[in-house]
Amino acid sequence: MDANRIKLADKVAIVTGAGMGMGQATARLLAARGAKVVVSDIDGAAANATVSTIRESGGTAEAVIANVADEAEVEALVAKTVDLFGRLDCAVNNAAIAPDLLPIAEADMAVWDRVISVDLRGVMLCMKHEIAQMMAQGQGGSVVNIGSVSSVRPQAGNSAYVAAKHGVIGLTKTGSVEYAPHNIRVNAVLPGAIDTPMLRAAMDDVNVTEAEFAPVLSLFGRFGRPEEVAEASAWLCSDAASYVTGHALAVDAGYTTR
Numbered sequence: 001m002d003a004n005r006i007k008l009a010d011k012v013a014i015v016t017g018a019g020m021g022m023g024q025a026t027a028r029l030l031a032a033r034g035a036k037v038v039v040s041d042i043d044g045a046a047a048n049a050t051v052s053t054i055r056e057s058g059g060t061a062e063a064v065i066a067n068v069a070d071e072a073e074v075e076a077l078v079a080k081t082v083d084l085f086g087r088l089d090c091a092v093n094n095a096a097i098a099p100d101l102l103p104i105a106e107a108d109m110a111v112w113d114r115v116i117s118v119d120l121r122g123v124m125l126c127m128k129h130e131i132a133q134m135m136a137q138g139q140g141g142s143v144v145n146i147g148s149v150s151s152v153r154p155q156a157g158n159s160a161y162v163a164a165k166h167g168v169i170g171l172t173k174t175g176s177v178e179y180a181p182h183n184i185r186v187n188a189v190l191p192g193a194i195d196t197p198m199l200r201a202a203m204d205d206v207n208v209t210e211a212e213f214a215p216v217l218s219l220f221g222r223f224g225r226p227e228e229v230a231e232a233s234a235w236l237c238s239d240a241a242s243y244v245t246g247h248a249l250a251v252d253a254g255y256t257t258r
């Protein structure tokens with residue numbers, strides 16, 4: 001066994017939504033494993049803060065502001081990555097928003113459109129431009145799309161998010177079939193209840209505490225840490241996962257086994 005296969009030395013990675021939460025933890029872990037990381041977020045101050053923490057730990061990172069729902073910005077993100085680091089080997093498409101909760105018959109279609117544009121179209125746009133760059137390089141690559149347990153389970157009042165996250169699995173499987181002949185692997189990670197600003201905001205919306213919520217969402221009875229999801233993405237990015245494509249890996253403390 002070559003232990004270096006799990007390392008990411010000499011790989012160039014993009015992480016979207018890397019200004020906070022799981023994206024930040026993922027960018028930090030990829031950099032700690034040796035990748036040169038483009039920390040991308042719609043929030044430039046948040047992206048810069050992540051870059052600072054990576055550099056303080058001796059890692060290599062640059063911030064690039066991009067709204068994943070905007071094709072020109074996503075295209076520019078990939079182009080800037082190549083300008084900065086010469087290539088693109090792996091990408092973690094993590095940026096998403098969580099919507100206001102409303103049942104379908106009362107849905108606000110402006111909210112629906114916003115969620116679909118970031119959480120589904122955003123993943124599609126990132127895949128489109130990342131894979132085009134990997135194809136141009138001709139040396140394979142790895143794309144990791146961040147779904148959710150909502151990729152495989154319904155959630156009352158959350159139709160746009162659930163539809164978008166189910167769609168992320170469809171995009172992942174389609175991309176894996178289209179690009180396997182070029183050794184570009186496309187996988188998804190499905191986080192459960194992970195302690196991030198997104199989860200805390202959702203809990204505030206429905207006014208529940210961690211003590212009430214965690215046992216319902218986790219067989220371990222606790223929220224996950226962003227770093228525990230980052231481990232799955234880092235492995236899928238690495239050569240250690242060389243025979244894995246089209247897979248959706250739940251990191252959910254067994255929530256979806258019930």
Ligand SMILES: NC(=O)c1ccc[n+]([C@@H]2O[C@H](COP(=O)([O-])OP(=O)(O)OC[C@H]3O[C@@H](n4cnc5c(N)ncnc54)[C@H](O)[C@@H]3O)[C@@H](O)[C@H]2O)c1
Nearest residue numbers: 017019020021022042067068095096148193194196197198
């Ligand atoms: N936290 C959870 O419990 C949980 C559970 C399942 C899935 N997820 C998924 O994990 C991923 C990360 O979630 P999180 O909890 O870390 O979220 P978060 O809200 O804590 O962080 C999301 C980041 O994405 C950025 N972002 C938002 N819209 C963007 C856009 N249009 N373009 C670029 N960046 C944008 C934000 O600025 C922020 O930095 C998301 O895909 C989310 O759906 C989270």
